[in-house]
Amino acid sequence: MHEDASQNQPKTAADSKRRQRVRSFTMRGQVRMAKDFEDVLAEHGDTYIIPAPKGGATASIAEDAFIDLREAFGRDAELIVEIGPGNGEQLVHAAQQHPERNFLAVEGWGPGVARCVANAARAGVTNVRVLEADAAQALPVVFGLEIVDDPSFVAGGFGVTALGTGKTTGRVDASRPGSANPRALEVWTFFPDPWRKARHHRRRLVSDLFANTVAGVLQPDGVWRLATDWRDYAWQMRDVVEGSEHFTNPHVGERPDPEDREPERGGFATRFEGRMLTHFEQRGHDAGRPPHDIVGVRR
Helix, strand or coil: CCCCHHHHCCCCHHHHHHHCCCCCCCCCCCCCCCHHHHHHHHHHHHHHECCCCECCCCCCECCCCCCCHHHHHCCCCCEEEEECCCCCHHHHHHHHHCCCCEEEEEECCHHHHHHHHHHHHHHCCCCEEEEECCHHHHHHHHCCEEEEECCHHHHHHHCCECCECEEEEEEECCCCHHHHCCCEEEEEEECCCCCCCHHHHHHCCCCHHHHHHHHHHEEEEEEEEEEECCHHHHHHHHHHHHHCCCEECCCECCCCCCCCCCCCCECCECCCCCCCCCHHHHHHHHCCCCCEEEEEEEC
16 A cells, blocks of 8 residues: 555544544445446546545545536536435436436445446436535535534534534535535435444434534525435434424424334424435335435525
């Protein structure tokens, strides 16, 4: 393995925390990308992938990066942000249904990026762009969000996050270049990794901290749409939305889940009609795990 001079420098506590930051996704080992996907990226990557300078950690972008979304899409249009698009089925379906909108996908796994690009190219959609990055770290950079230092966030048992000991507040920092980017009409977080074991729940993407990030990405009255086929994660998503100062749940008390730890509480939406039934969701149905939809409206 090649070593540069920086690897021989003493590491600060902050450096150590960045290396150990908790990610909400796994890189799934050192997977070699199939040649077909390499060919797709070679042919279509420049069209669909937003280039970004790399940060110091896996799947991160540089903290001072400026990604001009208007330039990336070549136009001004309503923006939808999808986090963790999988193979891009939903992303491409929505882009076909709404050519008047821009769709930004944020995906941290290289082969997943390639699959999204392949599906977009096959469908011929031109209103999709993909950013290869850890959403928790990259979105505050792309949208110029305020980050405040809060070591207690780590000490309080949340683990080291993608922002080190900092946390987003849900506000825009006008001094950061990304603050000029348009805010999103909607943010989609469909079927994120459930991290099923209790000891891994701290890795789940949907958290109080991430709710602040999503709030900063959305325009006023924008909508955060979530879905999962793991019941305890659905309850957590509902709790995060209803516990956030930035969101209201328009479905408070609706569709109670008898297996909920608070069976009468409810708070779940009807299935989002704009979400296609993907192969992934169908597998959940087949395994006896119907999805829960949760909605948060930006105050």
